[in-house]
Amino acid sequence: MNEEQFKVIEDYLCVKMPKEVDHHNAGGLSEKVDEFIYGQKINNIVFDFSGTEFMDSSGIGILAGRYKKLQCFEGKVYVINANRQIKRILLLSGIQKYVVIMKDE
Amino acid sequence: MNYILKQKINNRMEMNFEAFSENEALARIAVASFVMSLNPTLEELADIKTAVSEAVTNAIIHGYEEGEGIIFLRCRLRGDLLEVEIEDKGKGIGDIEKAMEPLFTTKPDKDRSGMGFSFMEAFMDDLEVNSIPGMGTIVKMKKKLGTQSWLEL
Numbered sequence: 001m002n003e004e005q006f007k008v009i010e011d012y013l014c015v016k017m018p019k020e021v022d023h024h025n026a027g028g029l030s031e032k033v034d035e036f037i038y039g040q041k042i043n044n045i046v047f048d049f050s051g052t053e054f055m056d057s058s059g060i061g062i063l064a065g066r067y068k069k070l071q072c073f074e075g076k077v078y079v080i081n082a083n084r085q086i087k088r089i090l091l092l093s094g095i096q097k098y099v100v101i102m103k104d105e
Numbered sequence: 106m107n108y109i110l111k112q113k114i115n116n117r118m119e120m121n122f123e124a125f126s127e128n129e130a131l132a133r134i135a136v137a138s139f140v141m142s143l144n145p146t147l148e149e150l151a152d153i154k155t156a157v158s159e160a161v162t163n164a165i166i167h168g169y170e171e172g173e174g175i176i177f178l179r180c181r182l183r184g185d186l187l188e189v190e191i192e193d194k195g196k197g198i199g200d201i202e203k204a205m206e207p208l209f210t211t212k213p214d215k216d217r218s219g220m221g222f223s224f225m226e227a228f229m230d231d232l233e234v235n236s237i238p239g240m241g242t243i244v245k246m247k248k249k250l251g252t253q254s255w256l257e258l
């Protein structure tokens with residue numbers, strides 16, 4: 001499962017988010033993503049929430065922090081497959097000003 | 106058509122646990138289970154879980170600064186009103202008003218966004234924060250569940 005968590009396609013990194021995105025489960029995630037940003041010249045990150053059932057402000061911190069890191073590369077942060085509740089939290093935080101929240105097909 | 110009258114129960118539950126991050130899930134699931142008898146909607150459950158998660162995470166990260174400590178969780182149901190209290194005996198908050206402002210955080214370096222209190226406020230009907238620096242913090246939240254008193258079967 002861990003090998004599948006990160007996928008690099010050109011300068012895009014796709015991150016499969018855990019089932020529960022809280023302080024406990026998302027602990028070392030930011031550090032791992034940052035290693036990709038600096039080590040593998042990633043400019044854009046796609047956060048895939050298709051397997052995520054719960055998220056609190058820890059998720060907002062991860063997205064906002066990665067957005068700031070990508071700023072110097074003029075990169076973008078995308079959110080895909082977020083369920084209704086996660087979208088509510090994203091919108092409430094105002095992060096849609098910085099992060100592209102993709103509509104479901 | 107069958108109708109049942111939603112029971113007007115007064116129930117309560119208390120637990121305390123170590124300020125370990127794995128207990129964040131334990132706390133929110135415990136509170137969600139506690140209100141199950143009221144047939145909450147999925148949205149109400151999600152709201153409660155998020156609010157509890159925020160308060161418990163704050164106790165761990167800010168109250169005890171990821172060190173040792175006990176977190177006290179108290180829940181009460183009065184009819185369809187849920188009251189939740191989360192207490193830590195940690196660092197405490199100097200300026201509560203400032204702490205509760207959206208986007209205010211004292212730990213920006215740790216990827217915190219300052220949205221915790223805003224989410225508690227948005228997802229619950231009432232939020233009260235009491236704190237004494239050096240003594241600890243109590244967060245009290247209330248939420249009215251299921252606005253109809255009759256359930257259609």
Ligand SMILES: Nc1ncnc2c1ncn2[C@@H]1O[C@H](COP(=O)(O)OP(=O)(O)OP(=O)(O)O)[C@@H](O)[C@H]1O
Pocket residue numbers: 057058060061159163164167168169193195196197198204205209210211212216217218219220221222223242
């Ligand atoms: N239990 C607590 N003990 C001590 N300080 C606290 C406590 N809860 C909150 N605070 C203070 O209030 C500030 C705001 O809390 P809030 O939950 O809104 O944001 P955050 O925890 O910093 O970020 P986020 O919740 O978005 O991850 C914290 O940065 C901290 O300084």
Ligand SMILES: [Mg+2]
Pocket residue numbers: 057159162163217220221222
């Ligand atoms: Mg918080």
